[in-house]
Amino acid sequence: MLSAQNLHLTFNPGTPIETRALRGMSLDIPTGQFVTVIGSNGAGKSTFLNAISGEQAIDSGRILIDGEDVTGLAVWDRAHKVARVFQDPMAGTCENLSIEENMSLALGRGQFRSLRRAVRDDMRVLFRERLAMLGLGLENRLTDRIGLLSGGQRQAVSLLMAALRPSRILLLDEHTAALDPRTARFVLELTSRIVAEHGLTTMMVTHSMRQALDVGERTVMLHHGKVVLDVSGDARTGLDVPDLLEMFEQVRGEILADDSLLLG
């Protein structure tokens, strides 16, 4: 499970471009839950994700994964607990390495790396089996450079790579945003399938409210670096995009009112 407690982060403090990215962000995700995260630009979605993965150090607050405090750990030191798929299909793979080399890197995520051969025949069997479930014919292209693949294919492989080794939390950072609608749908279906199959604790950031409601079992909305809306279960089942928008407007109105009170 993941527990983020009262995270605060300010970029460029004390300067005219000061940005308070996280303002007391708190979120608990129990083991096996699939949470979707939405919010407008600058709401703190990506910063929050980067804080959990360790790419972004935070000013204050605590991050616990499975009860272990990982707040001060570097990205590579928490990689055995955190799997991640990036928004940019180019970011999640090494383009001048082959498909099997990329998958071997992912299979070794957070593991001790030695002078053993990186790609072995027993791994190839596993890679082929996993790639076959994509139905893209990639299982016959193990030694092809991954840079030869399309953005959608690379993103699909990135997803497989994230699930090669067990993780405590899977972070998906708008991972369908850079894809055309058809490919995005394919990757999203694949996401649901993989998450269900492995029972992964998942946090998916998305820009699409539709997507946020269609997949997963809980939806969280961020605004001004905080969680402002948290719906799950029956309350979420009947929800549609306009409802969500309305709730968002309402919440934002309250915050604005709060701000004006403060300013007044």
Next chain:
Amino acid sequence: MSVYSMWGALEIGLIFSLVALGVLISFRILNFPDLTVDGSFPLGGATAAILIHHGSDPFLATGAAVFAAACAGMVTGWLNVSLKIMDLLASILVMIALYSINLRVMDAPNIPLIMEPTVFTMLQPASLEDYVARPLILLLIVLVAKWLLDWFFATQIGLAMRSTGSNPRMARAQGIHTGRMVLLGMALSNALCGLAGALFAQSQGGADISMGIGTIVIGLAAVIIGESILPSRRLVIITLAVVLGAVLYRFFVALALNADFIGLKAQDLNLITAVLVTVALVIPLIKQRLQKKRA
């Protein structure tokens, strides 16, 4: 071009193919533009020469040279990784520092090795002339180095190093300590250059403080020539191409210097190299522009 100068070109070409393999690691695999080479090559030469001069075993002396150069590479890596100094600048700082260090190591601007034993005199079979034996011994060393590199980059650590150069963000997300990989790669790269320097001093009759000038450019020239004559994505082929590139480069130079009608002299070597590398770097750009015009 005489047979003698052909063997000579092969000999120096093979020595510089070790530099080229080192440059391949820093520039291409780690994506770290490293000029330390200009200092670690003479550091290798100086270390080996002074130790042999004081009567130590040539193999031990060569080993010490490799170790010293590896440390120089680590310092560059450390400046970049831990002190956040820009890669190119970090390597220039170490290169300049090494100039003083090399003078200290040798305690003189040069150390001749004329009568002393070298790895070549010790390995040379009696039936071969020394100008033939040296290139053959070097060929063996280079092939072993190439084979070791090919093996290393197919291991888990080797793959981690390649991913560090190719996509550091992804590498970190896979739990790879990218800083450590940079240190290791820089040590490996400069160790090869130090080995080349040690062998150069032993084959050319001594170490000299100015022997390192332009090493990096020659190494780059070899890499670029190799990549253009044998373009490949497979590392086993790339390392072979780079070795061939270094040898070919020396042959070009020997040809140019031997063709009296061009009027080039030995002192023009660095100028020729710089022009050659510039041309090789610009060709892909020109190709691209031509293709765009056609499209």
